[in-house]
Amino acid sequence: MKYWVMGRASWELPEVADDERTVFMTSDGEDKGGFYKFEAEEPIPSYDDPSDIRGTLYAPKRTNVPVNRERPKNATLDLEWVSLGTATNGEVESWIAEYDDITQIHYLEHAETSWVDDFDRALAEADREVAENGNRDYISDEMIVTWADQHRQRGPDGVDEELRRVPFLETRAAARELDATVEFRKSEGIDTTGNQTGAQPGDEMYIGLAEVNAGMADDSGDLRHKQVDGGMVYRATVEEDYDVTRLEPAVVGPKAEDPPSVADKTPLNVDNTYVMPDGRVLLCEDADQLGRSYPNDGLYVYEPNN
Template sequence: MKSTKIFIRSTLSVAIASTLFLAGCADDGDMGPMGAQGPTGPAGNDGQDLTAPPRLSRFATVPFGAEVTGLYKTDNGELFFNVQHPADDLPAPENNAAVGVVAGFDLDQLDPRFTPVSVPASASAEGQTTQVAVGTFQALGRADDTLAGAIPFGLGGIINAANDAELKQSQDPDFNAFIPTSADGKSGFLFTAWEDRPGAMTRLTVDKNDDGTWNVTDGINVNFAAVLGTMINCFGSVSPWGTPLTSEENYEAENTDQWNNPAYASGYPNYADVSLVKDYLGGTFPNPYNYGYIVEITDPTEAAPVPVKHFTLGRSAHENAVVMPDRKTVYLTDDGTDKAFYKFVATNANDLSAGTLYAAKLTQDATSDLTKAGFDIEWIELGSSNNTEIAGWIADYDGIDETDYVEGSTSYITDAEIADWATNGTGDDRYAFLETLKAAEAKGATTEFRKMEGIMINYNGAANKTIPYMYVAMSEVARGMSDTTGDIQLEENRCGVVYRFGLEADYNVTRMDPAVVGGPYDADAAGSRCNVENISNPDNLLVLNDGRVVIGEDTGNHENNMIWIYNPKGE
């Protein structure tokens, strides 16, 4: 496709018809439909100037082979992010994953017209390290660092429940959360999830120097033995009451029948991963219904933080959960293929241990054009329960192991049970919480999402209604989202889309519209298959205090993954 690009100091400002496909949201009062000359109308109902098209600017690139993870902004504007699984053949220390921070600048004060970083040339020195447009990337620790003995098995070491043996070394740091311990926010704890099988989390004690750099003075591994370990700790958020929420991205949550199959080699997790969880537990075969939840780290500043698995938020391939300012409503994304989108409403504020779980049902606009097609959303109730009741249901499946596996059958909940519950109301609501995706599909919810990733708001902006939006990264639009059946029938886009949801007064969402559409995609390109002047496979997101959105990539379609700043105001 031939199209026109407008460059300003290498920063991109383009309309829908251009290569970048920056899309407006027609129905949320912010940006009208965008044509070749930009958004229609002078302003949205929040007073925003809509005369200039949105702007997309490249803030950072990471080394070859690496993914951007762990985007987290503090109240002081410090930006933490990680370099996950860089290429093995990079020069040391760049070949080891890094937990890092951008030192020496305030992200909330970032000039809208900052000079973007350039795209590294293939095999260049710039492509072998992390580049940032402002400040300096500081690696606080790298995979296998013992941090002067503070973490004996090394950063990212997956340790058994007895805390006396390392099961494996991870190169996959993901979610970061900074919990301050001083009034000025210059001292605190940095929690980092490790996205592996089993999962893990480290807590580093950090403080900031006057020159903007950081010191690491201590560290621990968070002990998950009390919750029988974790699985694939992915992205996350911090609750309004100050506790990290890490997500178990159990891709096999809907394939429970394969959990105890010794021949299951293709899954994520597969049988070898399940066996490592067995080793973690000291030889006890794990119950599958203990894995695939949002895990709250309570008492985060105490000597021994206390993890709590919230079964109430459903069992799925959780990417992350975000709690609204009412402190009751939670939205949750489910990563993978043919997945659902969930909402949870707690019975009591500040307490995720009881409430009601819902799944979204979408109605698409009458177009398959990705730059225009939005969706109306209704919510289908799946069930109501609490952690204690669900824990009792989970215990019904204890004691099952490999010897119980029968080819073509299941040792766990059957599809017939789920169908009978959904159609006839037979049995209790365990299916909603233990087999959440299958329950959502049986109830008629939309289960066609492909790679639904980070979901985020600006908490203060959502609370005071100055930024009444939630953003979700769809890593790519393909398979169930781009076929000709079901609720979603869009053009395929292998480079992905960032969607925006308008937050209503009660924090409900009933509308989903495209904000940034990646591409174009060139399958025959020798290097990057997605245009390097646009997003590719968006993953982690942040929403800044002025409404700008930080977008981190997890892509093989760019030779170097990137961090972008999306400015809907077009400044």
């Protein structure tokens, strides 16, 4: 069963809480990554028909935005969650089905050149047009802007019916238009100490970010880290209401210019995390070479101090 209602993004992994309602999700995109949350209105297994699963999709908003760029090891993130919208699984599936007849030909029609005459040129033109102005066959940029305006004026439940689909089919674009924090760079593995039964209040959660660069390492937006191409791992504590409102740096990888003496012994581009029963954390790499003297990916064990 596909959980359409949890949104559309470059999903990497979910972490499901033991309340069977709350799901934290990481999205692995170079400049389109992210950290999201879904809350079902009832425990998901209690729905007889998966199409009836109903819940709300959330994006994070950092509340302690720094004035200047900050070192990743000092970059604690205080978060609040922005409600993007509420729907059922069946509703979102039906919205997706409306686009079933769109083909690659429709995409190529964004070009001025006929794809029959010059396919490569038409494809390049279509790519450029879609990148600059959006894909007119799906949800347009204008729809996203209108949805966000209505969301701010009326709240997430007050938008026009035809716009309710926007955050579920264009999750990151919708979150960005509401000024949520979307600069998380290549958000990868996520796990908690309750990984066998589901995340519980008091559990420690670990999130791997494979790189800290590009939009996550500039002077604008909510994340203004100094660049660390080797990435980092954030840690959070699951709160009593199954929420997460603070991410604290746990591990920071090497810089691209660091010599082998540093890069050889530092976790690099952590792609997956696994919390063992004793609280230690396995950090699994999917690594670039950077300054290392060897080509292999590594497996590290992180031992928390508390």
